[in-house]
Every structure is written in structure tokens, then in C-alpha cells.
Amino acid sequence: MLSLDQLQQTDKKATRDGFGAGLKAAGDQHDNVVMLTADLRGSMKSEDFINTYPDRFIQCGIAEANMMGVSAGLATAGKIPMATTFANFATGRVYDQIRQSIAYSHKNVKICASHAGITLGEDGATHQILEDIGMMRMLPGMTVINPCDYNQTKAAVQAIAEHHGPVYLRFGRPGWPVFIPEDQEFVIGKALHLNQGSDVSIFATGHLVWKAVEAARELEKEGISVDLINIHTIKPLDEEAVIASAKKTGAVVTCEEHNKYGGLGSAIAEVLSKAVPTPQEYVATNDTFGESGKVSDLLEKYGLGTKDVIAAAKRALARK
Amino acid sequence: MADIQELQRIASQVRRDIIRQVFLCQSGHPGGSLGNADLFVALYFDIMKHDPSFNMEGKGEDVFFLSNGHISPVWYSTLARAGYFPVEELNTFRAIDSRLQGHPTTHEGLPGVRIASGSLGQGMSVACGMALAKKMDGDDRTVFVLTGDGEQQEGQNWEAALFAPHHKLDNLVVIIDDNGQQIDGPTSEVMYMGDLGKKYASFGWEIVDMDGNNMAEVVETLRKVQGQRNGKPTCIIMKTAMGKGVDYMEGTHKWHGKAPDEELALKALAQLEETLGDFPAEGI
Numbered sequence: 030m031l032s033l034d035q036l037q038q039t040d041k042k043a044t045r046d047g048f049g050a051g052l053k054a055a056g057d058q059h060d061n062v063v064m065l066t067a068d069l070r071g072s073m074k075s076e077d078f079i080n081t082y083p084d085r086f087i088q089c090g091i092a093e094a095n096m097m098g099v100s101a102g103l104a105t106a107g108k109i110p111m112a113t114t115f116a117n118f119a120t121g122r123v124y125d126q127i128r129q130s131i132a133y134s135h136k137n138v139k140i141c142a143s144h145a146g147i148t149l150g151e152d153g154a155t156h157q158i159l160e161d162i163g164m165m166r167m168l169p170g171m172t173v174i175n176p177c178d179y180n181q182t183k184a185a186v187q188a189i190a191e192h193h194g195p196v197y198l199r200f201g202r203p204g205w206p207v208f209i210p211e212d213q214e215f216v217i218g219k220a221l222h223l224n225q226g227s228d229v230s231i232f233a234t235g236h237l238v239w240k241a242v243e244a245a246r247e248l249e250k251e252g253i254s255v256d257l258i259n260i261h262t263i264k265p266l267d268e269e270a271v272i273a274s275a276k277k278t279g280a281v282v283t284c285e286e287h288n289k290y291g292g293l294g295s296a297i298a299e300v301l302s303k304a305v306p307t308p309q310e311y312v313a314t315n316d317t318f319g320e321s322g323k324v325s326d327l328l329e330k331y332g333l334g335t336k337d338v339i340a341a342a343k344r345a346l347a348r349k
Numbered sequence: 350m351a352d353i354q355e356l357q358r359i360a361s362q363v364r365r366d367i368i369r370q371v372f373l374c375q376s377g378h379p380g381g382s383l384g385n386a387d388l389f390v391a392l393y394f395d396i397m398k399h400d401p402s403f404n405m406e407g408k409g410e411d412v413f414f415l416s417n418g419h420i421s422p423v424w425y426s427t428l429a430r431a432g433y434f435p436v437e438e439l440n441t442f443r444a445i446d447s448r449l450q451g452h453p454t455t456h457e458g459l460p461g462v463r464i465a466s467g468s469l470g471q472g473m474s475v476a477c478g479m480a481l482a483k484k485m486d487g488d489d490r491t492v493f494v495l496t497g498d499g500e501q502q503e504g505q506n507w508e509a510a511l512f513a514p515h516h517k518l519d520n521l522v523v524i525i526d527d528n529g530q531q532i533d534g535p536t537s538e539v540m541y542m543g544d545l546g547k548k549y550a551s552f553g554w555e556i557v558d559m560d561g562n563n564m565a566e567v568v569e570t571l572r573k574v575q576g577q578r579n580g581k582p583t584c585i586i587m588k589t590a591m592g593k594g595v596d597y598m599e600g601t602h603k604w605h606g607k608a609p610d611e612e613l614a615l616k617a618l619a620q621l622e623e624t625l626g627d628f629p630a631e632g633i
Contacts, residue, residue, distance in 0.1 A: 063485075089512065092508035092511065092512065094471075094508055095474045095477070095505055095508035095509050095512055098474020098477070098478065099475070099481065099509075101464060101478060102480075103481060105407075105464060105475070105479055106478070106486070107406045107408070107482070108485075126474075129468045134456075134465045135455055135456070
């Protein structure tokens with residue numbers, strides 16, 4: 030059982046580096062794992078896999094729609110394709126290809142998307158997708174995973190290679206605190222309890238889990254007991270964990286680097302409204318596109334910082 | 350050597366099946382289906398090494414993908430006649446709870462179908478993936494994919510057209526159904542595409558012309574390209590007449606996506622010899 034004391038920053042590495050490490054490990058474990066990319070092998074931090082298994086690397090050029098179809102064909106023949114590009118080009122650009130050739134066709138394709146969310150930084154809103162979780166969550170049969178640090182991303186890649194079925198794996202560009210224990214087991218669809226508490230539940234996914242950890246430390250100092258839960262798998266959602274925590278605390282905060290519509294907050298609200306109606310506050314972007322800027326400036330401007338999580342927790346508590 | 354007359358007899362039955370399928374549910378796409386009956390029969394009854402007990406991965410088999418999924422009636426009939434599922438099931442086409450969806454899918458587990466198609470322009474990419482997997486696995490069988498000519502207006506085809514020669518997929522055969530028609534009219538009027546053969550040739554494909562309604566030529570051409578391994582994928586520009594075999598449907602886009610009424614259905618069936626026995630159905 031984890032607790033805040035154990036969640037200390039041990040390093041600073043990008044989740045996309047965790048993807049590269051996990052891909053190499055998955056490649057070692059499964060001969061049929063192949064990697065595709067649309068002219069972004071460098072950004073995907075996958076040189077280790079590519080150099081070790083050059084015959085299992087497929088360059089698609091800047092043609093994401095074709096890459097999704099080729100992946101579906103490879104999966105039909107029994108391969109485990111990891112189709113990689115930036116999250117914007119891995120979802121919105123190719124939604125119909127994913128819908129028909131992968132999701133509806135039940136293909137064992139892993140869509141591995143880097144540079145998700147606003148922490149892409151200086152490239153700006155054309156590349157900062159904040160709608161991808163919603164889009165992917167809408168597809169029947171699609172598993173949606175948004176790991177929170179290097180270690181969790183590495184473990185998630187190995188887990189999705191073992192899992193049969195289409196998966197959307199979302200991770201990011203910037204260096205980010207590493208704080209999940211390296212040996213922490215990753216189970217698809219199983220929430221990870223980071224701290225036991227009784228006053229307020231904080232459900233967080235992706236990069237914002239670290240912000241939630243920082244917020245929880247501050248809240249605990251103020252005498253507010255936080256039930257902190259990492260929802261790395263947004264679909265299928267661990268409804269049991271959500272309901273149990275909400276029943277215990279009676280106040281909920283959701284944290285994600287995504288639009289407030291369609292993402293983790295929406296997924297949690299759908300469960301709560303059916304099972305245990307609970308006051309809920311959202312830490313998410315407010316139905317807006319992003320912009321260029323430093324990661325720290327963007328997180329502050331768009332309301333995704335530690336202080337925003339703290340404020341949301343207090344608002345939720347006040348509504349009890 | 351194939352018995353061309355026997356293949357033609359099967360094709361006649363497939364054409365009857367097409368008419369009866371679309372008549373029974375009063376929907377579907379008879380025009381392109383009729384035009385492609387000769388190709389499907391040649392592939393499944395002569396050219397391809399394939400197993401009707403059906404294995405999704407298709408290892409050691411020739412594999413066919415249908416990109417222009419709306420011509421599902423010709424595929425369903427061919428698959429049923431080749432033993433993939435009972436011929437009787439053709440009477441469930443487009444009905445509730447059927448495995449024979451309006452556009453082919455894997456969702457209901459229909460044997461013979463490996464990918465959903467219907468939203469156009471995706472089949473060539475999927476076929477590239479299958480051809481690449483066969484290369485990786487040292488499986489020398491051939492991957493065939495059929496697309497419509499109007500479908501070539503979708504940009505994804507041209508991404509695949511770059512991909513296949515780059516990755517030297519000489520085990521891939523793309524067949525473009527050059528019937529010159531699409532749902533809004535002649536392709537030259539809807540969106541002029543120029544010389545598709547020249548375009549593909551300039552991308553690095555081997556180009557072959559074929560009369561898709563001449564069974565002997567279809568068989569001869571497919572057999573020739575099937576074993577061709579020269580580093581280049583093959584693109585067959587296949588001339589067909591939309592609606593082939595039914596006089597009032599031939600050469601017009603008007604029967605692209607429309608079912609005949611009873612009088613016209615009977616008129617069509619009168620032109621198509623029943624050679625293998627019709628599938629059972631009420632009313633026709």
C-alpha cells in the first residue's frame with residue numbers, strides 16, 4: 030500500500046523516455062512486437078528498440094492514416110503493432126481509420142501517442158491536443174491509458190503488449206518527476222491508490238498526478254485528509270475504486286491535462302451520477318485551445334498547477 | 350488449367366445471388382457487385398490458395414481484402430458459394446441480427462472477412478500491412494485488394510501508394526475497378542483523376558491492364574501477377590461495366606446503390622442462368 034511519504038521524486042525523465050524503455054522491454058519479451066512511426070522515431074525515444082530490432086521497425090513517412098491501416102493489417106497477420114506519433118496526429122487526424130480499421134475490426138493495435146496535452150509547450154495549440162482522451166474513450170472496445178511518470182509508462186507499455194485488443198496509450202514530451210516505485214505492478218483497469226484519506230478524494234491521471242501529490246502534501250499539512258487515487262486506465266475505468274472512495278469522502282476532485290469535457294472528469298462524473306452523486310470539482314482545461322509557452326507558464330495559465338488542485342479540493346470540501 | 354466455362358457458370362449464379370440479396374432487403378449496391386462478379390469467382394475458385402474453414406491470420410494463404418465494402422453482395426455470394434458459410438445465410442443480407450452487414454465487418458464474425466470496410470480508402474493500407482507481415486514471416490503467398498476507381502479520390506490511397514513500393518511489397522496486388530462510375534455520376538465528371546495507371550507507374554508500381562468481365566483474361570492476368578516477385582507491387586487497372594450481366598443496369602451509375610423492384614428483379618434474373626441453385630428465400 031503506497032502513501033505520500035513513499036512518493037518522492039527520484040529523478041526527472043520524460044514519459045516518452047519511459048515509452049522507449051518499455052518498447053524495448055516489450056520487444057525483448059515478444060517477437061511479434063513491431064514499431065511503426067510517421068517520421069518521428071527520434072521524438073518517440075525508441076532508438077534502443079530500432080537498433081536492436083531494425084527488421085521490426087517500419088517507417089511510414091508523414092502519412093498517419095496509412096500507418097493506422099498498415100497497423101491493422103499487421104495485427105490481422107498476428108503482429109503486435111505499436112503505431113507511434115504525436116497524440117494529435119494519432120487521434121483527431123485519423124479518427125475514422127482508428128474507428129473502422131482498428132476499433133470496429135477488433136485489431137490488436139497499440140496506438141502510442143507522445144506529446145499529449147498542453148505540456149508539449151512551445152509548439153503551441155496545433156500540436157497540443159486536449160480532446161484525445163474523449164475521442165478515444167468514445168470508441169467501443171478501446172482501452173485508454175494515460176500513465177503518470179517514466180516508470181509507470183515503461184510498465185504500461187509492457188502491459189499493453191500482453192493485453193489483446195486495441196489500446197490508446199497517451200504520454201508526453203517534457204522531463205517530469207519520476208516518483209512511482211520502479212517495481213510497482215501495472216494492472217490495466219486497476220486504479221492505483223497513492224494515499225489513504227477520508228476528507229476528499231483526488232482522482233488524477235497523467236502528468237497531473239504529480240501535481241496532485243504535491244497538493245495532497247499541502248492539504249495534509251492543513252489537516253485535510255486526502256484519498257489520492259491514480260487513474261492510469263481511464264477506460265475501462267475502475268468504477269469500484271471510484272465509488273468506494275467517493276462514498277468514503279463525499280467530495281471529489283479530478284485532475285487531468287485535458288479538456289474538462291470528455292476526459293477523466295467526465296468518466297468519473299458518469300460513474301458518480303449513477304452510483305453515488307457527489308460534489309465534484311475539475312482540474313482540467315476550460316474548453317479552450319492551448320498556446321505556445323514554457324511548460325510551467327502554461328500549467329499556471331491554464332489552471333493545471335498544484336495550487337489549482339488545492340483550490341479545487343477546498344471547493345469540493347465546501348460543497349459537502 | 351481453369352475451366353473457364355465452369356467459372357462463368359459460377360459467376361452467373363453469383364450475379365443471381367446479388368440481385369436476389371438486394372431485392373430481398375430493398376437496399377444495397379448491385380451495380381459494382383455485378384461488375385466484379387467475374388473477378389471474385391476467378392480469385393476464390395481458381396487463383397487463390399485459401400481455406401474456407403477460415404483463419405484470421407491467413408498464414409500460408411493468399412489473402413483478399415475488399416476496400417470498397419459497399420459491393421458486399423458479390424463478396425458474400427462468392428464466400429458462401431466457396432464454402433465459407435451456408436448459402437442459405439445470403440437471405441439475411443442487411444437484416445437485423447445478420448452476420449451479413451450492409452458493409453463487411455469482422456464484428457459479427459463472418460468467416461472470410463478480415464477487416465471492416467465501407468468508409469472508403471482504407472483497404473490498401475490494411476493490405477500493405479498484411480503484405481509486410483508476410484514478408485517478415487517468410488510467407489510467399491500474395492495479398493490482393495480491390496478498390497473502386499471513384500474510391501481513388503480518397504487521399505489515404507496515395508499514402509499507401511507511396512508506402513508499398515518503398516517497402517518493396519511485390520507480394521501485393523491492388524486491383525482498381527475502373528468502371529468509370531461513382532454514385533454522383535461518371536468519375537470524369539465528379540472528380541477527374543487523369544490516367545491512374547500512369548500515376549501508379551510513376552510511384553513505382555508495376556501496371557497491368559485487364560478486362561474484368563472477360564473470365565479467360567481475368568484468370569490469365571491474375572495468374573501471371575500472382576507469382577511476380579520483382580521488387581514492385583502490382584496495380585491492375587481492371588475495366589469493368591457497372592451492372593454487367595443485367596442489360597438495364599449496365600454502364601450506368603444509376604444502379605450503384607439502388608435495389609430493383611419485383612418486376613425489374615425478375616427481368617434481371619431472366620438474363621442470368623441459375624447454375625448452382627438459388628439460395629432459399631420467400632417471394633422470389
